[in-house]
Amino acid sequence: xxxxxxxxxxxxxxxxxxxxxxxxxxxxxxxxxxxxxxxxxxxxxxxxxxxxxxxxxxxxxxxxxxxxxxxxxxxxxxxxxxxxxxxxxxxxxxxxxxxxxxxxxxxxxxxxxxxxxxxxxxxxxxxxxxxxxxxxxxxxxxxxxxxxxxxxxxxxxxxxxxxxxxxxxxxxxxxxxxxxxxxxxxxxxxxxxxxxxxxxxxxxx
Amino acid sequence: xxxxxxxxxxxxxxxxxxxxxxxxxxxxxxxxxxxxxxxxxxxxxxxxxxxxxxxxxxxxxxxxxxxxxxxxxxxxxxxxxxxxxxxxxxxxxxxxxxxxxxxxxxxxxxxxxxxxxxxxxxxxxxxxxxxxxxxxxxxxxxxxxxxxxxxxxxxxxxxxxxxxxxxxxxxxxxxxxxxxxxxxxx
Numbered sequence: 001x002x003x004x005x006x007x008x009x010x011x012x013x014x015x016x017x018x019x020x021x022x023x024x025x026x027x028x029x030x031x032x033x034x035x036x037x038x039x040x041x042x043x044x045x046x047x048x049x050x051x052x053x054x055x056x057x058x059x060x061x062x063x064x065x066x067x068x069x070x071x072x073x074x075x076x077x078x079x080x081x082x083x084x085x086x087x088x089x090x091x092x093x094x095x096x097x098x099x100x101x102x103x104x105x106x107x108x109x110x111x112x113x114x115x116x117x118x119x120x121x122x123x124x125x126x127x128x129x130x131x132x133x134x135x136x137x138x139x140x141x142x143x144x145x146x147x148x149x150x151x152x153x154x155x156x157x158x159x160x161x162x163x164x165x166x167x168x169x170x171x172x173x174x175x176x177x178x179x180x181x182x183x184x185x186x187x188x189x190x191x192x193x194x195x196x197x198x199x200x201x202x203x204x205x
Numbered sequence: 206x207x208x209x210x211x212x213x214x215x216x217x218x219x220x221x222x223x224x225x226x227x228x229x230x231x232x233x234x235x236x237x238x239x240x241x242x243x244x245x246x247x248x249x250x251x252x253x254x255x256x257x258x259x260x261x262x263x264x265x266x267x268x269x270x271x272x273x274x275x276x277x278x279x280x281x282x283x284x285x286x287x288x289x290x291x292x293x294x295x296x297x298x299x300x301x302x303x304x305x306x307x308x309x310x311x312x313x314x315x316x317x318x319x320x321x322x323x324x325x326x327x328x329x330x331x332x333x334x335x336x337x338x339x340x341x342x343x344x345x346x347x348x349x350x351x352x353x354x355x356x357x358x359x360x361x362x363x364x365x366x367x368x369x370x371x372x373x374x375x376x377x378x379x380x381x382x383x384x385x386x387x388x389x390x391x
Contacts, residue, residue, distance in 0.1 A: 043325035044350050047334075050252055052244035057237060057265050063270050065235070 122184045129187055132195035146190045153183045217281045225285060228276050236273055243286065244269075247293045253346045254297040257336040261297070268296040278365055279331055290351065305340035307368050319377050325384060333383040339374035348373055 048189075136143050160176040217225070227235030247268065252261035263364065271292050279288050334342060347353040348369075353361070355369040362369070 022343075037319075037321050039321040039323060039325055043327050043330045046327040047253075047331055047350065048249075048327075049245050050249045052248035052265060053258075053262050056244070056262060057240055057267075059266050060240065060269050060273075061237075063266070064233075064273055086319065165348070 004177060122187055125184075125191055126187050129191045132191065136194065146194055149186060150183075150190065153179070153186055157183055164196070213387055217285070221285050222281075224252060225276065225279060225281075229272060231273075239272075239285075241308075243289055246286075246290065250290065250293050250346070250351065251297040253334060253350065254294065254343050256337075256339075256342060260300045264293065264297040264300055264334050268292075268293040272295060291361070294343075294347060294351070298362060301339040301343070305343065305362075306338065307340050307364060307372060319374075319381055321381070329387050330380075333380050333387070336383055337376055337379055341372050341379060344369055344372040345376035345380070 010058055133143055133147060157176065157179045160172055163172045224235055224239055228239060229241060244265070248261060251264040251268070252258065255261050255264060268289075272289050275292070279285065334345065344358055347358045347361070348355065355366045355373075358364075358369040359366045362385050364372075
């Protein structure tokens with residue numbers, strides 16, 4: 001290491017001031033000395049060492065061999081956390097039952113009533129149509145076409161009813177209403193086409 | 206140098222290093238070897254702090270389980286014994302913490318002289334230590350018997366350095382009074 005003006009630094013260091021030790025310093029040293037009073041220290045040095053009880057190692061070994069989950073289940077904190085979670089969950093379910101379920105049940109009952117009313121409203125006409133189709137030649141193309149049309153629209157309607165019963169209400173109710181309207185129209189139309197041709201037309205009085 | 210405030214340049218001896226590494230691999234034989242090496246010293250420490258053989262036994266067990274599970278946290282900045290001792294002190298103190306009461310130091314009382322005389326009977330000293338209130342006893346054992354500093358005691362027990370000093374003073378006053386009552390001190 002090369003230095004220039006080293007003497008200047010040395011002189012400056014020599015002139016650095018000395019500071020007075022705080023009064024507390026000796027008191028601290030004295031206090032420390034007092035804690036190691038020879039008589040007390042001598043007696044402390046002679047205090048006995050006790051033998052660890054038998055069986056401790058066995059318990060340590062068993063505890064170390066426990067899987068983490070078992071260890072967690074043994075801790076009171078884990079049980080408290082689990083109890084808290086279960087209580088919270090029960091509270092949440094209770095609240096959900098109180099606030100939502102009766103409403104949902106009421107809505108479902110309303111939907112079922114609506115579906116039943118719509119289906120039943122043209123049941124007589126449908127039964128008459130089916131009886132009429134039975135009476136006609138089964139392999140006639142117009143009969144087969146009429147049956148297929150009715151079957152297709154019935155299947156679509158039944159699917160919508162299943163969707164509604166499963167609680168998927170978004171749009172299904174409206175579609176069912178439309179579907180039932182079309183089905184009802186089809187039943188009347190087919191009845192008119194297939195069944196009324198055999199009967200003499202009513203003449204106005 | 207105090208118990209845990211050792212130099213960061215502390216060199217762990219090869220045998221100790223080997224034992225630590227085996228314990229890190231969860232080698233049960235090595236763990237047993239370590240337990241056997243320190244069990245009596247640590248049981249004695251736990252008993253001095255708790256003043257109860259059952260609590261001391263529980264602390265010994267919990268402490269060693271903590272030592273083996275926390276071995277990866279041993280940074281080799283102090284001796285293995287000092288590190289184990291710190292864990293034991295914390296574990297034992299936890300057992301009696303609820304019963305510990307700390308008293309602030311009265312200036313006038315602090316001026317009083319504690320005279321130990323010329324002789325103390327060791328067997329009675331043990332009794333007198335066990336008779337100390339839990340908070341005083343822990344501070345006394347840690348500082349006078351185990352050689353911890355007030356700073357280390359404060360950190361371990363979660364108290365201030367001033368509280369540690371005042372508890373030591375009261376512990377000594379109690380001890381002196383007890384020894385005098387037993388008539389074993391000249």
